[in-house]
Amino acid sequence: MTTQRIRSFLAERRPEGPCLVIDLDVVRDNYRTFRKAMPDTAIFYAVKANPAPEVLELLASMGSSFDCASVPEIEMALAAGAPPARISYGNTIKKERDIARAFALGVRLFAVDAYEEVEKLGRAAPGARVFCRILCDGAGADWPLSRKFGCEPAMAVSVLEYARHHGLTPYGISFHVGSQQTDPDAWDSALASAAAIFGEMAGRGVELGMVNLGGGFPARYLNDVPAAREYGQAISGALRRHFGNRIPETIMEPGRGLVGAAGTIKAEIVLVSRKSDTDQARWVYLDIGKFGGLAETMEEAIRYPLLTEKDADPHAPCIVAGPTCDSADVLYERTPYALPITLTAGDEILIDGTGAYTTTYSTVAFNGFSPLATYVI
Amino acid sequence: MTTQRIRSFLAERRPEGPCLVIDLDVVRDNYRTFRKAMPDTAIFYAVKANPAPEVLELLASMGSSFDCASVPEIEMALAAGAPPARISYGNTIKKERDIARAFALGVRLFAVDAYEEVEKLGRAAPGARVFCRILCDGAGADWPLSRKFGCEPAMAVSVLEYARHHGLTPYGISFHVGSQQTDPDAWDSALASAAAIFGEMAGRGVELGMVNLGGGFPARYLNDVPAAREYGQAISGALRRHFGNRIPETIMEPGRGLVGAAGTIKAEIVLVSRKSDTDQARWVYLDIGKFGGLAETMEEAIRYPLLTEKDADPHAPCIVAGPTCDSADVLYERTPYALPITLTAGDEILIDGTGAYTTTYSTVAFNGFSPLATYVI
Numbered sequence: 001m002t003t004q005r006i007r008s009f010l011a012e013r014r015p016e017g018p019c020l021v022i023d024l025d026v027v028r029d030n031y032r033t034f035r036k037a038m039p040d041t042a043i044f045y046a047v048k049a050n051p052a053p054e055v056l057e058l059l060a061s062m063g064s065s066f067d068c069a070s071v072p073e074i075e076m077a078l079a080a081g082a083p084p085a086r087i088s089y090g091n092t093i094k095k096e097r098d099i100a101r102a103f104a105l106g107v108r109l110f111a112v113d114a115y116e117e118v119e120k121l122g123r124a125a126p127g128a129r130v131f132c133r134i135l136c137d138g139a140g141a142d143w144p145l146s147r148k149f150g151c152e153p154a155m156a157v158s159v160l161e162y163a164r165h166h167g168l169t170p171y172g173i174s175f176h177v178g179s180q181q182t183d184p185d186a187w188d189s190a191l192a193s194a195a196a197i198f199g200e201m202a203g204r205g206v207e208l209g210m211v212n213l214g215g216g217f218p219a220r221y222l223n224d225v226p227a228a229r230e231y232g233q234a235i236s237g238a239l240r241r242h243f244g245n246r247i248p249e250t251i252m253e254p255g256r257g258l259v260g261a262a263g264t265i266k267a268e269i270v271l272v273s274r275k276s277d278t279d280q281a282r283w284v285y286l287d288i289g290k291f292g293g294l295a296e297t298m299e300e301a302i303r304y305p306l307l308t309e310k311d312a313d314p315h316a317p318c319i320v321a322g323p324t325c326d327s328a329d330v331l332y333e334r335t336p337y338a339l340p341i342t343l344t345a346g347d348e349i350l351i352d353g354t355g356a357y358t359t360t361y362s363t364v365a366f367n368g369f370s371p372l373a374t375y376v377i
Numbered sequence: 378m379t380t381q382r383i384r385s386f387l388a389e390r391r392p393e394g395p396c397l398v399i400d401l402d403v404v405r406d407n408y409r410t411f412r413k414a415m416p417d418t419a420i421f422y423a424v425k426a427n428p429a430p431e432v433l434e435l436l437a438s439m440g441s442s443f444d445c446a447s448v449p450e451i452e453m454a455l456a457a458g459a460p461p462a463r464i465s466y467g468n469t470i471k472k473e474r475d476i477a478r479a480f481a482l483g484v485r486l487f488a489v490d491a492y493e494e495v496e497k498l499g500r501a502a503p504g505a506r507v508f509c510r511i512l513c514d515g516a517g518a519d520w521p522l523s524r525k526f527g528c529e530p531a532m533a534v535s536v537l538e539y540a541r542h543h544g545l546t547p548y549g550i551s552f553h554v555g556s557q558q559t560d561p562d563a564w565d566s567a568l569a570s571a572a573a574i575f576g577e578m579a580g581r582g583v584e585l586g587m588v589n590l591g592g593g594f595p596a597r598y599l600n601d602v603p604a605a606r607e608y609g610q611a612i613s614g615a616l617r618r619h620f621g622n623r624i625p626e627t628i629m630e631p632g633r634g635l636v637g638a639a640g641t642i643k644a645e646i647v648l649v650s651r652k653s654d655t656d657q658a659r660w661v662y663l664d665i666g667k668f669g670g671l672a673e674t675m676e677e678a679i680r681y682p683l684l685t686e687k688d689a690d691p692h693a694p695c696i697v698a699g700p701t702c703d704s705a706d707v708l709y710e711r712t713p714y715a716l717p718i719t720l721t722a723g724d725e726i727l728i729d730g731t732g733a734y735t736t737t738y739s740t741v742a743f744n745g746f747s748p749l750a751t752y753v754i
Contacts, residue, residue: 114650
């Protein structure tokens with residue numbers, strides 16, 4: 001999957017130490033694929049997935065909107081050329097002074113899932129549009145979400161009503177079907193809940209206008225156009241089923257789906273060892289691990305493809321670990337990886353599909369190691 | 378536990394945003410407590426626990442040695458005034474060029490647990506002293522370690538023999554009984570293994586000289602002088618039992634034990650909410666979470682004391698979560714915390730015992746949030 005552009009860059013520049021290389025051509029292709037698969041849905045790129053300025057600038061120039069988790073992310077989106085009208089402050093957990101700063105920067109679209117948040121918005125962002133996030137069960141997702149975000153649908157009605165009483169504009173519903181969602185029908189039950197809330201609010205004299213379909217679009221299906229189209233078809237089918245001919249404005253918040261496949265991390269094998277002279281399993285230690293950008297290997301949830309120059313040699317199972325003195329810094333152990341038996345210290349290794357949730361997850365300086373370097377080409 | 382000096386600093390300076398405050402008086406007391414409890418054992422402070430320059434300078438001035446995980450940590454220890462002879466490169470996973478840099482900086486003591494590592498050291502650090510880390514079962518530890526570091530004791534003999542053949546000085550054995558080890562007798566079986574290896578090596582004509590007792594000394598027992606003494610007594614008893622009257626030089630590598638109790642994080646409640654109108658459980662969201670420095674709440678392994686100004690009010694169980702748009706950023710859910718029912722957004726909260734493994738674990742900019750600020754007083 002590593003693109004030829006990334007391979008050429010690495011061959012020519014030979015950067016020292018572990019680094020992520022992002023190929024903007026892949027981001028551009030992914031954005032177009034999404035546009036084509038879901039032409040009636042506005043894309044709000046989840047900035048947290050990868051806030052590299054070049055990525056934000058490309059997407060802003062292509063007309064993308066931006067889902068921001070904090071004021072610094074809003075400032076990055078604005079700096080990349082996005083007008084405030086194309087920015088959503090999508091974090092349901094915001095300090096009142098951060099809401100005020102976002103409002104001062106022109107942002108008028110905010111997520112909520114609780115009464116106290118509505119009160120803060122009423123004071124700091126008068127008149128703004130708010131959408132209420134509802135809980136979803138996350139079935140079918142590689143990484144189902146916790147109950148951290150969202151409220152029960154019945155409470156969402158009260159929250160939106162509360163928002164109206166606090167001088168805000170109740171605008172819609174959001175949900176998230178879980179990360180790396182592999183079932184295109186996963187949106188169906190959430191859209192049924194959203195439609196019920198629209199009906200309930202209409203009965204109270206409030207016309208909601210928008211459904212935020214969230215993220216969850218898997219990274220590895222992205223280059224596969226029919227699959228992206230399948231998501232589009234399943235979602236538009238569900239919209240028709242539940243909203244009839246009063247289909248609301250829809251937005252979506254892909255992050256991983258836009259940038260995951262665009263990135264490759266170049267790393268190095270630091271040590272290959274065994275725990276005893278008769279041990280069958282090798283331990284392969286890399287110069288990047290959980291604290292250097294691969295936090296999403298937590299629970300071994302995401303298994304990145306690993307590529308070496310010795311891939312033609314015979315393979316055998318390995319435990320793969322990072323370079324820090326932290327015993328939790330083990331990437332893959334429960335389901336070992338097959339890697340070439342000829343691997344030795346100093347060999348280069350490519351970790352594919354690492355464009356999302358890597359650079360910003362890297363620690364400041366754990367064990368003295370530098371944060372992950374990024375090159376955008 | 379938050380010291381009066383920390384409380385006064387926070388009251389006077391009122392720093393904006395979450396921050397860690399370290400009270401050097403506590404570090405000083407802890408160091409003295411360890412010296413007194415184990416007067417014959419050299420302290421190699423585990424720099425990774427908290428590399429703040431003021432902490433390193435204090436410890437260097439008190440005569441501490443330093444256990445370093447990387448070249449940048451070695452450079453920090455040197456900058457703090459430690460001579461190279463008081464530095465151990467304790468990471469078993471090292472690039473050959475990093476070994477060479479450490480050797481050039483004067484470091485002559487290195488950890489190994491594998492043949493390939495010995496080969497690198499033989500080339501890049503000729504003549505250096507090496508100690509071999511052996512595996513331990515970690516029973517009794519709040520946070521038992523994985524098998525990432527160390528080899529089986531039988532292999533350690535071969536590794537040390539291999540080191541001799543590669544022009545290195547086989548110097549000793551190290552092990553780690555697990556983090557937050559609450560059983561002072563946990564060192565016994567590891568010392569039995571170490572003594573057996575000493576005997577085996579002596580039979581091959583190699584006199585080992587040192588046992589590295591590792592870390593694992595729990596943070597919260599530290600202010601409790603008899604308890605620290607208990608560890609000292611248990612360990613020196615085990616040394617006599619297994620080594621007779623040929624007791625080797627010993628070193629230990631406390632990190633958490635020296636700085637954990639010295640730090641308090643000041644944070645803020647961002648939101649208090651429920652998931653439905655009938656929900657009994659409140660969610661309390663802080664402006665710091667797993668990605669802002671509280672990585673050790675992983676698996677809810679470490680439960681930090683939480684203090685608020687409303688602690689005299691009635692309490693009820695809460696789920697405690699961080700501020701990011703990551704559903705994994707939940708600190709305590711399986712075993713909820715009792716917190717005052719009067720808590721609201723904007724209230725300050727102190728997170729105690731957070732002097733170790735917080736600042737450096739914090740992410741570079743996940744969700745756009747800044748890394749954890751530190752003040753050393």
